[in-house]
Amino acid sequence: DIHMTQSPSSLSASVGDRVTITCRSSQAISNYLAWFQQKPGKAPKSLIYAASSLQSGVPSKFNGSGSGTHFSLTISSLQPEDFATYYCQQYTRYPYTFGQGTKLEIK
Amino acid sequence: EVQLLDSGGGLVQPGGSLRLSCAASGFTFTSHAMSWVRRAPGKGLEWVSGITGSGGSAYYADAVKGRFTISRDNFKNTLFLQMNSLRAEDTAVYYCARERYSSGWDDFDYWGQGTLVTVSS
Numbered sequence: 739d740i741h742m743t744q745s746p747s748s749l750s751a752s753v754g755d756r757v758t759i760t761c762r763s764s765q766a767i768s769n770y771l772a773w774f775q776q777k778p779g780k781a782p783k784s785l786i787y788a789a790s791s792l793q794s795g796v797p798s799k800f801n802g803s804g805s806g807t808h809f810s811l812t813i814s815s816l817q818p819e820d821f822a823t824y825y826c827q828q829y830t831r832y833p834y835t836f837g838q839g840t841k842l843e844i845k
Numbered sequence: 846e847v848q849l850l851d852s853g854g855g856l857v858q859p860g861g862s863l864r865l866s867c868a869a870s871g872f873t874f875t876s877h878a879m880s881w882v883r884r885a886p887g888k889g890l891e892w893v894s895g896i897t898g899s900g901g902s903a904y905y906a907d908a909v910k911g912r913f914t915i916s917r918d919n920f921k922n923t924l925f926l927q928m929n930s931l932r933a934e935d936t937a938v939y940y941c942a943r944e945r946y947s948s949g950w951d952d953f954d955y956w957g958q959g960t961l962v963t964v965s966s
Contacts (some may be wrong), residue, residue: 832895833907
């Protein structure tokens with residue numbers, strides 16, 4: 739199985755800040771990488787697919803990059819609604835695997 | 846509008862069975878592979894099982910292989926997860942998720958709201 743490692747596991751930031759979350763895969767996955775946002779008690783929301791493509795309706799403040807084994811998600815101009823847990827996921831082969839999550843909290 | 850409505854969760858004893866459903870609407874169901882993803886209390890997201898748009902191929906995580914069966918009714922636009930021999934570690938919120946295309950190996954673009962499964966005596 740492909741192991742996905744996110745860093746950091748948690749992150750404190752202020753409204754207006756820009757933050758970056760990184761994701762590393764144990765094997766090369768080309769650009770078969772997605773990012774999700776999940777808030778407590780809610781379903782995950784798809785943000786990014788193919789490492790850098792925005793899902794429909796997702797604001798451009800979310801930016802994904804990377805290829806191979808190293809990926810990142812940058813969120814600009816943080817707003818209160820952005821504080822949530824973020825996951826990366828590879829879908830190059832089954833079983834699909836997720837990173838352990840990064841909890842973004844308000845400082 | 847794409848909608849995925851998860852149902853069928855509940856409290857079940859260890860060793861018991863449960864069948865989850867995901868009713869899909871607002872899109873051509875057969876054009877999309879589907880998956881089940883779960884989140885256990887205090888843990889992260891875990892992919893459980895996936896099935897191609899035709900229903901011809903199914904895939905499972907090792908943790909559920911041999912105990913869970915994914916299926917779909919393409920006439921009723923519904924995805925199922927039959928869960929047998931349930932264990933305490935299967936306790937989680939289960940979400941169905943739509944994949945972008947029918948063949949699998951694609952990203953999830955829409956999610957159901959989730960249904961809670963609790964395995965406890």
